Amino acid sequence: MRHLLSAADLSREGALELLDVAEEMAATQAREIKKLPTLRGRTVVNLFFEDSTRTRISFEAAAKRLSADVITFSAKGSSVSKGESLKDTALTLQAMGADAVVLRHSASGAAHRLAHAGWSGVGVLNAGDGTHEHPTQALLDAFTLRRRLAERAGGDPARVLEGARVAVVGDVLHSRVARSNVLLLETLGADVVLVAPPTLLPVGVGTWPCRTSWDLDAVLPDVDAVMVLRVQRERMGGGGFFPSAQEYTRRFGLDGRRLRLLPDHALVMHPGPMNRGLEISAEAADSPRSTIVEQVANGVAVRMAALYLLLAGEDAA
Amino acid sequence: MSTTDTPAPTGAAGEGAAPPVLVRRARLLGGEETDLLLAGGRVARTGPGGSLEAPDGARVVEAAGLVALPGLVDLHTHLREPGREDAETVRTGSRAAALGGFTAVHAMANTDPVADTAGVVEQVWRLGREVGLVDVRPVGAVTVGLAGERLAELGAMATSAARVRVFSDDGRCVHDPVLMRRALEYVRSVDGVVAQHAQDPRLTEGAQMHEGVVSSVLGLRGWPAVAEEAVIARDVLLADHVGSRLHVCHVSTAGSVEILRWAKARGVDVTAEVTPHHLLLTDELVRGYDPVYKVNPPLRTRADVEALREAVADGTVDVVATDHAPHPVEDKDCEWAAAAMGMTGLETALSVVQEALVETGLLGWADVARVLSSAPARIGRLEDHGRPLAEGEPAHLVLVDPAARRPVAPEQHATQGRNSPYRGMELPGRVVATVLRGRPVVLDGALVGEQPDDAHLGASRGAPHGAAGAS
Ligand SMILES: [Zn+2]
Numbered sequence: 172m173r174h175l176l177s178a179a180d181l182s183r184e185g186a187l188e189l190l191d192v193a194e195e196m197a198a199t200q201a202r203e204i205k206k207l208p209t210l211r212g213r214t215v216v217n218l219f220f221e222d223s224t225r226t227r228i229s230f231e232a233a234a235k236r237l238s239a240d241v242i243t244f245s246a247k248g249s250s251v252s253k254g255e256s257l258k259d260t261a262l263t264l265q266a267m268g269a270d271a272v273v274l275r276h277s278a279s280g281a282a283h284r285l286a287h288a289g290w291s292g293v294g295v296l297n298a299g300d301g302t303h304e305h306p307t308q309a310l311l312d313a314f315t316l317r318r319r320l321a322e323r324a325g326g327d328p329a330r331v332l333e334g335a336r337v338a339v340v341g342d343v344l345h346s347r348v349a350r351s352n353v354l355l356l357e358t359l360g361a362d363v364v365l366v367a368p369p370t371l372l373p374v375g376v377g378t379w380p381c382r383t384s385w386d387l388d389a390v391l392p393d394v395d396a397v398m399v400l401r402v403q404r405e406r407m408g409g410g411g412f413f414p415s416a417q418e419y420t421r422r423f424g425l426d427g428r429r430l431r432l433l434p435d436h437a438l439v440m441h442p443g444p445m446n447r448g449l450e451i452s453a454e455a456a457d458s459p460r461s462t463i464v465e466q467v468a469n470g471v472a473v474r475m476a477a478l479y480l481l482l483a484g485e486d487a488a
Numbered sequence: 489m490s491t492t493d494t495p496a497p498t499g500a501a502g503e504g505a506a507p508p509v510l511v512r513r514a515r516l517l518g519g520e521e522t523d524l525l526l527a528g529g530r531v532a533r534t535g536p537g538g539s540l541e542a543p544d545g546a547r548v549v550e551a552a553g554l555v556a557l558p559g560l561v562d563l564h565t566h567l568r569e570p571g572r573e574d575a576e577t578v579r580t581g582s583r584a585a586a587l588g589g590f591t592a593v594h595a596m597a598n599t600d601p602v603a604d605t606a607g608v609v610e611q612v613w614r615l616g617r618e619v620g621l622v623d624v625r626p627v628g629a630v631t632v633g634l635a636g637e638r639l640a641e642l643g644a645m646a647t648s649a650a651r652v653r654v655f656s657d658d659g660r661c662v663h664d665p666v667l668m669r670r671a672l673e674y675v676r677s678v679d680g681v682v683a684q685h686a687q688d689p690r691l692t693e694g695a696q697m698h699e700g701v702v703s704s705v706l707g708l709r710g711w712p713a714v715a716e717e718a719v720i721a722r723d724v725l726l727a728d729h730v731g732s733r734l735h736v737c738h739v740s741t742a743g744s745v746e747i748l749r750w751a752k753a754r755g756v757d758v759t760a761e762v763t764p765h766h767l768l769l770t771d772e773l774v775r776g777y778d779p780v781y782k783v784n785p786p787l788r789t790r791a792d793v794e795a796l797r798e799a800v801a802d803g804t805v806d807v808v809a810t811d812h813a814p815h816p817v818e819d820k821d822c823e824w825a826a827a828a829m830g831m832t833g834l835e836t837a838l839s840v841v842q843e844a845l846v847e848t849g850l851l852g853w854a855d856v857a858r859v860l861s862s863a864p865a866r867i868g869r870l871e872d873h874g875r876p877l878a879e880g881e882p883a884h885l886v887l888v889d890p891a892a893r894r895p896v897a898p899e900q901h902a903t904q905g906r907n908s909p910y911r912g913m914e915l916p917g918r919v920v921a922t923v924l925r926g927r928p929v930v931l932d933g934a935l936v937g938e939q940p941d942d943a944h945l946g947a948s949r950g951a952p953h954g955a956a957g958a959s
Contacts, residue, residue, distance in 0.1 A: 257823050278825040279696075279707040280777030287776065288821070301825070303707030350707060374712070375704030408694075 172480045174286045174295045178306045178354040186313070186358055187329050189476050193314050194328075196479070197472035200236070210239035213482050216269040217243040218260065219298075220276040225443060225467070226298050226308075230273045233474035239482075242267070257281060258290050265291035271481050272296070279303035294481050302345050302406065308442050309351035311473040313359060315462050316396055316438065318469075323436055333360035338390050339381075340366045341400035341423060341450050344373050345407070348442045349400055353381050366390050368423065370412045387423055391432040398440040399425050399451045416449055426452040430460070438462050506927040507545050513537040514551035514887060516877055518853030524556065526883040529925040534879055547928070551887050554920055557857045559591025559884030561864040561873050563654065563683070563761055564737060564809035565834065567593070567624070569615065570608070571600025576814040576904050578615035578624060581834070584812070584903035586621040586929045588834040589886035589919040592865070592873045593622055597629040598659040604629035604640035606648035613650035621929050625868060628652040630671045630682060634660050639671060646678035653869040656683035658737055659784075661719060663689055668723060672732035679869060681759075683735040684723055686744070687785065691715035696825060698771040698786040706774060708824065711786045713741040720744050724751035724758050735867055736760040738811050740785040742795035749804045759867050761809035762796050764840035765831055769793075769909055779820045779827030780909050783813070801850040806863045810837045814905025832905040836896060838888060839915035846890075847916060853890075883926035892918035902935070 172185070181189065199207060215234040219227050227243065234241045244260070257276070264272055271294040274282045279301030286295040299305040313332065321331045337356055343349045343365050356363050363381035365372065376383060384390050391397065402419065413419045420426070425439065433439075439461045445451055456463060508527040514537075516522040521537025525546075533540060542548050562585065568576035578595070585593045595612050597603035603612060609626040616624020628645035632638055634657045645652040655675055662668045662684060671682050692715045697703050699710020720736055724747065727734035739745065739760045751758050765783065770790050773781045781787060799805040813830025820827050833840075841860065845851040851859070865874025875881040896910040922930035929936055 257826075258821055276823065278823040280825075281823045283777040284823050288778075301707055302709075347707060350705070373704035374699050374710060375701040378701045379704070 174282075175306055175477055175481060176282045176286055176295065176297045177304050178309045178351040178358070180306070181355065181358060183358050186310070186355060189310060189473075189480060190314050190317060191328070192479060193310070193469075193473045193476035196475040197469065200472060205236050206238060207236060208238050209479060210234070210237040210482055213239045213270045214268055215239045215241050215271050215273065215478060215482075216264050216267075217241065217273045218264070218275070219243070219245045220257070220274075220281070221299070223275055223299065226275060229467070229470040230298060230474050232471050233478055236471070237475055237478060239478070242269070257285060258288070261285055261290040261293070265293060269293050271478065273298045275299045277301055296477060296481060299347055301347065303347050304351045305347040306351045306355070307470070307474055307477055308348050309355040310477065311466055311470045312352055312398065312440060312442070313355055314473050315440065315466050315469050319438055319462060320395060330360075332356070335361040335396070336394045337361050337363050338366055338394045338397045339363060339400065340387060340397060340425065342371050342402045343367045343376070343400065344371045344412075345403040346400045352398065353379055357381065364390055364394075366423065368413055368419075387429065388432060391429055392434065394433065394437055396438040396440055397425060397433065398442075401442065401444065402446055402450050420449055424450055424452065425455045427454040430455050430458060433460070440466060443467070507547055508532070508543050509547045509549060509923065509926060509928060510540060510542040511549045511551050511556065511885075511887070512540075514554050514556035516556050517857055518555045518890075521552070522556070524877060524885070526923065526926040529883055531877060531879055531881050531883050534877070549887070549921060549928070549931070551921075553891065554887040554889055555853050556877060557589070557853065557886050557888065558861040558874055558877055559886055559922065559924065560589045560838065560860045561868065561870060562590050562593040562810050562812070562834065562837070563735075563807055563864040563868055564658070564763075564811045565593040565595055566598070566811070566813045566830070567595040567612070568814065569599065570611065574816050578612065579619045580902060580904045581812070581814075582616065582619040582621040582624065583935060584832075584834040584901060586922050586924070586935060587902050587919060587933070588836070589838050589888065589922055590622055590834060591884040591886070591922065591924045592625060592870055593834075594625045594627050594654055594868055596658050597627045597656060598634060602629050602633050603627065604632050604634070606641065606644040606650075609645050609650040609652050610648050621935070622924065623870070623873065625654070625870060626650045626652055627654045627656050627658070627683065630655045630657045630662050631667065636660060636662060636664055636667065639667070639674065642671075642674055642680065643678060646680055653678070653680045654683050654735070654867070655680055656685065656737065658683065658685045661685050661687040661689060663719070665722060665726065669726050669730060672727055672734060673730045676732055681733045681735045681867060683737050684719065685737050686716045686719035686723065688715040688719055691718075695786075697774050697782070698788050700771065700789060702771045702774055706777070708774070711784075713743050713788070713792075716741055716785055717743040717747055721747050724748070724756045727758055728754065728756045732757065734758045738763050738766065738785055738809070739796065739799075739805055740766045740788050740792065742792045745795045745799040745804055748799070752804060759806040759863070760804070761807040761864075762800060762805045763811045764808060764833055764837045764844070765909055766796055767793060767800070767808070767844040768840050773909070777824045779822065779824050780831070780907050780911070782824060782827050782829050783831050784829040797844060797848065797850055800845060800859055801855075806859065807867065808837065808841055808859045809864065810834055812903070814903050815907050816904075817906055820907050830907065832898070832901065832903050832908045834903060835901045836908060836910050836915065838919060839917045840910070842890065842917040843915050883923055885923045886919060887921040889918045889920050890916065892916065894918065
C-alpha cells in the first residue's frame with residue numbers, strides 16, 4: 172500500500188487484509204506490554220492542519236505502539252491560506268526524513284495533492300480531508316461492525332459483512348465519514364442506505380453505490396446497524412439546510428422511540444464527536460447497542476494496521 | 489514554410505514603411521491555393537496560386553499546404569496589467585497572442601486598478617500600441633471597481649483614445665437586475681455591448697467545481713449549471729425589454745445553449761462565446777484534484793461539451809474566446825481550495841478548435857474564421873479586423889499548418905502562465921505566421937526580430953526552456 176487516500180483505494184482483498192491485521196493488532200493491545208517493535212527507526216509525522224484531538228491522539232497512540240518515532244505538527248486554525256503552505260510543509264517533512272505522513276486538512280483533496288503533486292515521495296495516510304473522505308474511520312467502523320456481527324452469527328470473517336444492512340443517517344453532504352463508509356461497505360458487500368433530508372444529500376448521490384431514503388422510521392426495522400452522522404453546523408454557513416434543530420431531531424434524530432424500531436441485534440454507531448440531543452439522544456448514545464466507545468478503542472488497532480501496511484507491508488509480504 | 493527577403497526595416501517604423509509581402513499558395517479559408525500580395529497594410533492583390541510576381545524588395549512567404557485565415561480576434565483575454573505583472577504583462581500577453589494567431593485581443597477589466605476609467609483603459613491601450621504585436625482593445629468595467637454598485641463612466645471610456653465598446657465586470661456577475669438593465673440601456677448610446685459573466689453569486693458561494701456526480705464524490709462544493717442559466721435567462725429577457733445588445737461570456741452548459749437558442753429565435757440581440765477548454769475538457773479531470781483544471785465557470789460534463797460544440801456549429805454560440813487567465817506557479821501549486829481559477833489559452837486556442845470542431849467535421853475553416861475572427865470583431869466593433877482576405881481589405885492574417893501535430897509544452901509558451909490544462913496532450917495544427925497590418929510578427933512559428941532580451945521576458949519563468957536553449 173503506497174498511500175491510503177480514499178476507501179476506494181482498497182480492493183476487497185486489501186480491505187479484508189487490513190481488517191485481519193487490525194484484529195492481530197487488537198489482540199496485542201490486550202496484553203500487558205502493548206508496544207511492538209515493528210516500526211522501530213521509522214518516522215511518522217502527524218500533520219494536522221485542522222483541529223481534531225481525537226483523531227490525532229488515535230494516530231499518535233497507533234504509531235507509538237508500533238515503536239515509530241512520532242512527530243506531531245498542528246497548525247492552528249483550519250482556514251486555507253497562503254500562510255500555511257501545504258507544499259512547503261511537505262518539503263520540510265521530506266528533509267526531516269519522514270517515512271509516512273498522516274494528514275488532516277480542511278481542504279478536500281489535500282491528501283491527494285500531498286501524495287501526487289510531486290512535492291515529496293512520502294507515503295500519505297488521509298486522516299480526513301475537508302468533506303471528501305476519512306478512510307480509517309470507515310475501516311474502524313467496518314472493523315467494529317464485523318466483530319459485533321460475527322459474535323452474534325459466527326461464520327467466515329471474510330463474509331460477515333456481505334449482505335449486512337447499514338443505514339447511514341444525517342449530514343451526508345458535509346460528511347467525509349459517509350463517503351468513505353459508502354465506498355468501503357460496498358467493497359465489503361454490505362447494503363447501505365443513506366437517510367437524510369434532501370438538502371443534506373449531495374447532487375449526484377443517485378450514482379453512489381447505495382440507496383437513499385428520507386424516511387428514517389421506515390428504514391430502521393430492516394437494518395443491522397445505524398450509523399448516525401454528526402450534523403456539521405460549522406460547515407453550514409449559509410444555513411437553511413433544515414428549518415430548526417427541533418425539526419431535524421424530530422425527523423432524523425435517533426431517539427428512544429426510534430431505538431425501539433430497530434431489530435434486537437442492531438447496533439448504534441456514531442463517529443463522534445456527538446451533538447447529543449440533536450442527531451442522537453442520550454438514551455440511544457448510551458444504550459447497550461451503542462458501539463461508540465468501542466469504536467474509539469478499535470480506532471487505534473485499525474490505525475496500527477494501516478501504518479503497518481503502509482510502512483512495513485512490503486517487507487512483511 | 490520558408491521565407492526569402494531582403495532585410496526589412498523593423499521595430500517602431502510605421503506600418504507604411506513595411507516592405508510588401510507576397511504570400512504564395514496559401515489555401516484561403518482552407519480552399520483554393522491563392523497568392524496574396526500585402527502592401528501598405530492592406531491586401532493589395534490576390535490571384536490563383538503561383539500567379540503573382542513578387543515586387544522588388546518584397547518578402548516572399550511560401551505557404552503551400554498552409555491555411556490562410558483572417559487574423560484571429562479574442563473577445564476575452566486577461567492580460568493582468570496593471571497590477572498583476574507577476575502573472576502577465578501586456579507585452580508577454582501580446583507575444584502569446586501573436587504566436588497563437590491573434591491580431592487583436594480584448595483585455596479584460598479586472599486589473600488593479602480596475603479598468604473603470606478613461607485613464608486606465610488608455611494606459612492599457614497605449615501599452616498595447618508600444619508592444620505592437622497585436623491590437624489591444626481594452627474592455628471597460630461596467631461598474632466602479634467591479635463592485636456591482638454603480639455604473640462606471642462608460643461614456644468616457646468609449647470616447648477615450650481606447651474607444652472602448654465592450655463593457656464587462658468579468659470575474660464577477662452584474663447581478664443586480666436594475667443595474668444590469670441600466671447598463672444595457674446606457675451602452676446603446678456608444679454602440680457598446682455588455683459582456684456578462686453569468687454567475688448567480690448566492691448559488692455559487694464557495695463553489696469549487698461543477699455540481700454533479702464528480703463533485704459529490706470529491707466532496708468539493710458545487711457550482712450548479714442553474715447559477716449560469718438563471719442569469720442568462722434573466723439577461724436575455726432584460727435585453728429584449730430594453731432593446732439592447734447583450735453578449736454572454738464563456739457559456740458552459742447545455743441549458744445555457746437552450747436558453748440562447750430560444751432567445752435568438754425570439755429575435756433578442758444576444759451573442760455568446762464559449763472557451764476552448766469548455767469545448768474539450770470535462771469535470772472528470774478534477775478527480776486528481778490538480779488545480780490546473782480549476783476554472784470559472786468550471787469544467788462541465790461530456791453532455792455539456794457536446795451541446796456546446798453543436799451550438800458553435802449551428803451558430804447559437806457565435807464566438808470562441810479564450811478567457812486566457814495566466815497565474816503564477818504558486819497560485820496553482822497548492823491544494824485545490826486554495827488555488828486560483830483560470831487557464832492559459834492564447835497559444836492553444838486554434839489547436840483546440842481544430843481538435844474539437846474541425847476534426848470532428850462540425851466546422852470548416854471558413855467557419856473557424858467566423859467564430860475566431862469576424863464574429864468577435866463585429867461584436868467588439870473592431871472595424872478593421874475580421875475582414876475577408878480580399879483586395880483592399882486590411883492585411884491581418886494567420887497561416888496555419890493543419891497537418892502538424894504536437895504535444896503541448898507550457899514551458900515553451902510565451903505567456904508567463906504555465907497553467908495550461910493541455911500539458912502533454914497532442915493537439916493538431918500549428919500557427920506558422922501571423923501578419924498584423926501587412927507586417928509579419930510571427931514567421932516559422934516564432935516572433936519576428938526576436939531579441940534575446942525579449943525572449944528572456946517570456947521564458948524567465950520556465951527553467952526547462954532556458955536549459956533547452958543552452959544546448
Ligand atoms: Zn468570466
